[in-house]
Amino acid sequence: YKPIVEFIDAQFEAYLQEELKIRRVLHTYHDSRIHACLYFIAPTGHSLKSLDLVTMKKLDSKAHLPFAVIGSTEELKIGNKMMKARQYPWGTVQVENEAHCDFVKLREMLIRVNMEDLREQTxxxxxxxxxxxxxxEMGFKDTDPDSKPFSLQETYEAKRNEFLGELQKKEEEMRQMFVQRVKEKEAELKEAEKEVKCGLVC
Known part of the structure; x- marks a missing residue:
């Protein structure tokens, strides 16, 4: 499941990086986030494998997982037509037949009816x-040390002010150091000037 989760996280990370830019252009940004994940399970006829359960549990917090769909890549002759279906000992399940499976309803729901809802939920x-x-992870939290909730904007402003304060302090230290060096250099020049004058007079 790790490659799937890492891929979904990479799409979220790309969107987050775009969102954190100083000049954001989200209206023209190509949103590659995953809005629905179709998880296909091998038709063994037995219970789910533990890997399937773990994978679906990990994916649940990352993307929408539609439930209970029968699919097939095989085409069988039913009547006079070739149709996508799955053959079982007890009969044939037609993928496009709503009485047999949810595939048609799922396709309708995902593509035509609820696409915008899925994007919004994502x-x-x-x-x-x-x-x-x-x-x-970057140090921004929704609560302060006393567990009082406050907005992310307030947290951002507080961090920004803290950073600006440190920056001003460093600038002041550098300015003082520069002034000190200038004074030392001036003193050296005056001393050298006195020595030159003394050398000319003497």
Whole structure:
């Protein structure tokens, strides 16, 4: 499951990096985040493998996982037509037949009806969870040390002010050091000037 999770996280990371830029152009950004993940399980007829369970559990917080779909890559002759279907000892399951499986409903739901809802849910649920974790790693939290909630904007401003304060302090230290060196150099020049004058007079 790791390559799948890493790929989904990489798409979230790319969007986050675009969002954190000083000059953001999200309206023209090609959003490559994953809005739905179709997880195909081998038709063994037995229970799910532990790998399938672990993978689906890991993917649940990363993307939408539609449930219960029968699919097939095989084409069987049913009547006079070749149709996508799966042959079982007890009969034939037609992929395009709504009485047999949910594939047609799923396709309708994903592509025609709920695509925008899936995008919105990806942004507000899965991406926000990823974003919150990443920002917490960077030192931004939704609560202060006393566990009082405050906004991310306030946290950002506080961190920014703290950084600017440190920057001003360093600038002042460098300015003082520069002034000190100038004074030392002036003193050296005056001393050298006195020696030159003394040499000319003497």
């Amino acid at each position: 942004h507000s649920r899965h991406y926000e969870l990823y974003r919150r974790c990443k920002l917490e």
